[in-house]
Amino acid sequence: MKVFKITPAELDTMMLAWSKAHRVYAPALTKQPAASSDCAPGWRRVDGSAALTLPTGPTPASVKTFFFPQPETLLTYTLENNHPDKGLMREPVKSTEMQVVVGVRPCDARSVLLNNLPYQEDPFFQANRQRTALVGFTCDQTLSTCFCTQMGGSPVDSEGLDLTLSRTGDGFIVEVGSAKGEALVAGLTLTPADESGITALAAQRNAAKAEATELDRLKAGELGKLYDAPMWQSLGDSCINCGACTFICPTCYCFDIQDEVVRGQGRRIRYWDSCMFPLYSLHTSGHNPRGKKVQRTRNRFLHKLKYFPDRFGPFSCVGCGRCVQDCPVNIDIREVMTDLLAVE
Amino acid sequence: MISYMPYPVRIDDIVVETEDGNQKTFKLVFEQEAHRKAWKHVPGQFAMLSLAGQGEIPIGIASSPTEEDHLLFTVNRAGKVTTALHQMNIGDRMGVRGPLGNGFPINTEMKGKNIVIIAGGFAVTTLRATLISLLARRQDYGKITFIYGARTPGMLLYRDELKQWAQREDIDLHVTIDREAPGWDGLVGFVPTIAGEVAPSPENSVALICGPPIMIKFTMPPLEKIGWTDDQVYLSLENRMKCGEGVCCHCNVGPILVCKDGPVFTRGQVKQLPIEY
Numbered sequence: 255m256k257v258f259k260i261t262p263a264e265l266d267t268m269m270l271a272w273s274k275a276h277r278v279y280a281p282a283l284t285k286q287p288a289a290s291s292d293c294a295p296g297w298r299r300v301d302g303s304a305a306l307t308l309p310t311g312p313t314p315a316s317v318k319t320f321f322f323p324q325p326e327t328l329l330t331y332t333l334e335n336n337h338p339d340k341g342l343m344r345e346p347v348k349s350t351e352m353q354v355v356v357g358v359r360p361c362d363a364r365s366v367l368l369n370n371l372p373y374q375e376d377p378f379f380q381a382n383r384q385r386t387a388l389v390g391f392t393c394d395q396t397l398s399t400c401f402c403t404q405m406g407g408s409p410v411d412s413e414g415l416d417l418t419l420s421r422t423g424d425g426f427i428v429e430v431g432s433a434k435g436e437a438l439v440a441g442l443t444l445t446p447a448d449e450s451g452i453t454a455l456a457a458q459r460n461a462a463k464a465e466a467t468e469l470d471r472l473k474a475g476e477l478g479k480l481y482d483a484p485m486w487q488s489l490g491d492s493c494i495n496c497g498a499c500t501f502i503c504p505t506c507y508c509f510d511i512q513d514e515v516v517r518g519q520g521r522r523i524r525y526w527d528s529c530m531f532p533l534y535s536l537h538t539s540g541h542n543p544r545g546k547k548v549q550r551t552r553n554r555f556l557h558k559l560k561y562f563p564d565r566f567g568p569f570s571c572v573g574c575g576r577c578v579q580d581c582p583v584n585i586d587i588r589e590v591m592t593d594l595l596a597v598e
Numbered sequence: 599m600i601s602y603m604p605y606p607v608r609i610d611d612i613v614v615e616t617e618d619g620n621q622k623t624f625k626l627v628f629e630q631e632a633h634r635k636a637w638k639h640v641p642g643q644f645a646m647l648s649l650a651g652q653g654e655i656p657i658g659i660a661s662s663p664t665e666e667d668h669l670l671f672t673v674n675r676a677g678k679v680t681t682a683l684h685q686m687n688i689g690d691r692m693g694v695r696g697p698l699g700n701g702f703p704i705n706t707e708m709k710g711k712n713i714v715i716i717a718g719g720f721a722v723t724t725l726r727a728t729l730i731s732l733l734a735r736r737q738d739y740g741k742i743t744f745i746y747g748a749r750t751p752g753m754l755l756y757r758d759e760l761k762q763w764a765q766r767e768d769i770d771l772h773v774t775i776d777r778e779a780p781g782w783d784g785l786v787g788f789v790p791t792i793a794g795e796v797a798p799s800p801e802n803s804v805a806l807i808c809g810p811p812i813m814i815k816f817t818m819p820p821l822e823k824i825g826w827t828d829d830q831v832y833l834s835l836e837n838r839m840k841c842g843e844g845v846c847c848h849c850n851v852g853p854i855l856v857c858k859d860g861p862v863f864t865r866g867q868v869k870q871l872p873i874e875y
Contacts, residue, residue, distance in 0.1 A: 328602040331650045341650040341691040342606055372845055375600045477852060481872050508847035511602075511840045515651045522602070522653075527846070534848060535838050535874075538677035543837060543851070543874040553850070553874075561853040 256430040257452055258444040262305065265419070265426065268442060269302030269356060276352040276387075279320075280306055281313035294319050300356070308357050311397035312574040316504035317362045320355055321369065321382045325523035328378070328511065334518045346521070348381050354438065358390040361402045361572040363414035365504035371566040372507060387434040390415035391426075399575030401588055404469060407572055408462045410455075420455055427451050472594055473563045480560055481552070483597045489555075489590065490548025492583050497528035499577035499585075500554065505570045508534075529553050555590050600843045604648035604693025605633040607669070612688055615672060617752025621720055622684055623660065623672045626694060637697070639663055641704060641728035642806075642834060642862045645696030646842050647671060647683065655679045656839045656857070659697060660723040662730035669694060672723045672755060698842040699861045702728050702806055702832060712740035714798040716817055718747050718789045718809025722755055724834065725808055729763070736768060743798045747774040747789035747813075751782045772796055789813050794820030805831045818865070828866035835861050835868065835875045851875045 260268070272278050282298040296315020300306070327346040332339060366388070373379035393400075393409035402409055412418035416435035419426040427447050430436055472480075500506040510527035513520055527534060530551070535544040544550050562570035571587065578586050611625035624647075628634040639645075639659055646654040655677075661670035675684045686692065702708065702724075713732060717725045725746075732739050744763065748754045754773065763769050774785035774792045785792055789809065797820070798805070805826065807814055814833060821831070837849035837856045844858030852872040854860065 333651050341693075343604055343648070343650065343693055345603060372847075375843070376845055377599045377601070380599070477870075477872075481852065507845075509840065509845075510848075511654065511846070513649075513651050513653050520651050524840075524846075527840075527848075529847065537836070537838055538680070549874065556852070557847070557850070561850065564853045 256436075256439070257447040258428040258430075258439070259422070259425055259447040259451060260419075260428055260444060261425045264444070266302045266305060268438075269300060269306065271302075271442065272354050272438060273299075273301040276354050278302070278354045278356060281308060281315070281357045283307060283309060283314070293323060297355070306356065308391055310395045311393065311400055312359050312361055312576060313357055316502065316574070316576070317355055317358055317366060317388065318369065318504050318507070320353060320386050321366060321379055322373075322507060322509070322526075323382070324509075324525035326378050326525070328522045328524055330519070330521045332518060333515060333520055343522070348378070350381075350385055352385050352387065354387045354389060356389040358388045358415065359574070360390060360392060360409060360411040360413070360415070361400075361407055361574040362504050363388055363390050364402075364407050364411070364572045365574075367414045368505050368566075368568060368570055368572065369507045371568075387416045387438060388414065389417045389438070390419065392418060392420040394421050397575060397579075399578040400573065401575060402573035403462065404467055404588070404591075405569055405571050405573035406467060408459065410459050410462050420458075422451050422454070427455055468595065469559075469569070469591060472559055472569075472591070475560065475594070475597070477560060477564075479597055480556065480594060483594065485590075485593045485597070486548050486552045489585065490546070490551040493530075493547060493551040493585060494583055495530040495532075495547055495550060496582060497530040498580055498582065500528035500530055501526055502576040502580055504574060504576075505558070505572060506554075510534075529557070555587065555594075558587075559591065559594060600841075600845070602695070602841070604646065604654075604695035605637070606630070607692060607694050609686060609688050609690050609692065610668060612686075615755045615757075616720075617750070620675045621672055621755065622675075623670055623755075624683070626669045626671065626692070627667065629691070634667070637669075639697035640701035641731050642701035642724050643697040643699045644724075644842075644861060645669070645671075645694050645698060647673070647679070648693030648695055649679055649682055649686075650693070652679045652682045654695065654840075654842075655683075656698070656836075656842055658724040658727075658834070658861075660726055662727045662734065664731060664734040670727075672720060674720050695842070698857060700859070702862055704728065704731055708732075708804050709738055710740065710802075712743070712799070712801070712803040714743045714745070714803055714805040716745045716789060716793055716805060716807045716809070718813040719749070719753070720755060721808035721810070721834075722746055725806060726756055726759070728806060729769075733769075740802065741770065742768065743770040743772070743796060745772045745774070745789060745793055745796060747776070747787075747792065747809075749776045751775055751779050751784075770796075788816070790816035790820060793817050794823075797824050800824060800826040800830060803830060807831060808834050828869060829864050831865040832862055833865055833868055835863060837875055 279297040418429040558570040606629040607626040840846040849856040
């Protein structure tokens with residue numbers, strides 16, 4: 255693995271170089287007009303002309319928008335009368351343009367790997383993975399809402415990142431993590447990092463290394479008991495089913511599919527959905543298997559902490575704490591986990 | 599890789615099945631021979647019927663794989679897409695995406711066994727597909743008992759085929775309606791009652807039960823009384839679906855996905871699940 259040392263000015267030069275060939279995005283720290291976000295709300299197109307500033311902790315919007323954009327066009331068709339192909343569904347044109355996302359935190363990088371488990375066979379997600387490079391920054395500071403270590407992650411991890419930047423003195427150590435990362439530094443004259451910097455980073459990583467957390471006990475927990483725990487009632491009572499947690503969550507990945515027709519030209523799109531909404535599970539007959547608020551609240555947490563691990567192994571949560579920050583009624587998934595661990 | 603692209607098909611025939619006109623059977627033929635050849639399903643599987651501008655709906659496949667040149671879907675008019683489908687005509691183009699789900703174990707657990715099929719209302723569709731498949735390889739199975747009930751004689755699906763099956767010696771057929779009706783000289787009574795009277799032996803047998811939840815609930819006690827166990831009984835679940843491929847999450851019942859792990863489950867498996875279906 256190649257390791258370099260760069261100055262902040264060199265980072266700007268690198269971003270300038272990338273932006274000549276690719277779309278480069280950085281976190282938007284203020285609310286952007288929709289047009290300038292370029293279909294990636296919470297992010298902005300950058301060219302390296304202005305210095306990069308990152309928020310402490312996770313970026314306001316997660317990286318899922320780059321892999322699982324909304325909307326994603328699944329197919330197109332025409333409904334023009336007398337057109338020989340009326341109603342014939344066609345493959346959409348998939349973008350192959352490289353996008354470089356700068357400023358990704360280790361928690362979000364890990365979310366892409368987790369979402370890849372259910373999306374292993376999804377052609378759109380996989381195509382977006384192909385064309386997206388993640389340039390991450392390890393966290394030298396965390397927030398009170400951060401709990402990545404509890405979920406098996408680490409604030410200084412490089413897993414899932416194509417380039418990982420870690421602050422050292424007045425510059426950064428750059429680790430190349432993949433072939434895509436190689437391509438990003440190819441042709442640039444960079445100074446190799448010195449031994450002491452590499453050793454310091456390794457020591458930092460060792461210290462922050464996630465231990466097998468107590469939470470793993472949940473995986474062996476009996477579904478019936480977790481499902482019937484009395485805690486859900488009070489949690490469901492306070493939850494207002496606004497769905498905010500599901501949209502800001504980097505590992506919430508469910509979607510709805512709808513047809514959209516404008517002047518005879520149609521497309522089938524998929525976009526983010528939320529199991530917090532009654533429509534999500536409503537049958538045409540009027541029957542709703544999760545018609546009650548408490549059932550929907552329980553479904554979200556058990557999906558992350560039981561159903562997903564049952565199927566794929568890891569929890570479907572990276573501990574970014576966005577939901578803890580933004581829940582309007584102060585529901586805290588860490589408290590939910592503590593309560594679940596106490597279920598006998 | 600999974601695909602969200604439906605195969606283009608044409609509506610080749612439409613049969614209005616029931617007296618209320620709400621259930622129609624659509625005969626679909628593939629526009630392309632390659633797609634017809636690629637299509638392989640087992641009874642109990644479903645597919646997405648895909649209407650441009652309207653959307654997709656998961657519907658059980660009513661035709662047997664032995665009916666090679668076409669697909670049949672019996673659709674109840676209920677929501678947006680089914681209403682649009684009911685307004686379509688012979689010759690119109692639509693799409694079919696699938697086959698999806700697991701289907702009944704006709705080549706494994708059901709082989710060599712006596713088969714008891716119990717159907718209520720329009721849930722009979724995939725069981726029609728199953729029966730046709732069983733009859734195509736009749737020697738592979740033991741006794742076949744088929745119990746089917748509807749509200750009125752006019753609400754029975756596949757009436758011509760019911761008449762043919764009634765003629766056959768190798769099917770023990772019991773067709774019933776809920777209440778006495780003029781011109782009906784067959785069985786009268788709810789499916790659970792008839793199932794109790796027929797009392798199929800659980801010995802070396804498998805039962806497939808599809809119908810309204812209330813029917814399934816009351817059909818089980820008379821069967822359990824004569825020794826049927828939960829693992830001999832196969833049910834088919836339904837839930838709202840979007841992708842049908844185990845990605846979109848809509849149809850989850852606790853940890854399982856109806857579209858991918860099901861829709862067919864043993865009653866034993868269903869009992870392990872939270873009641874979210």
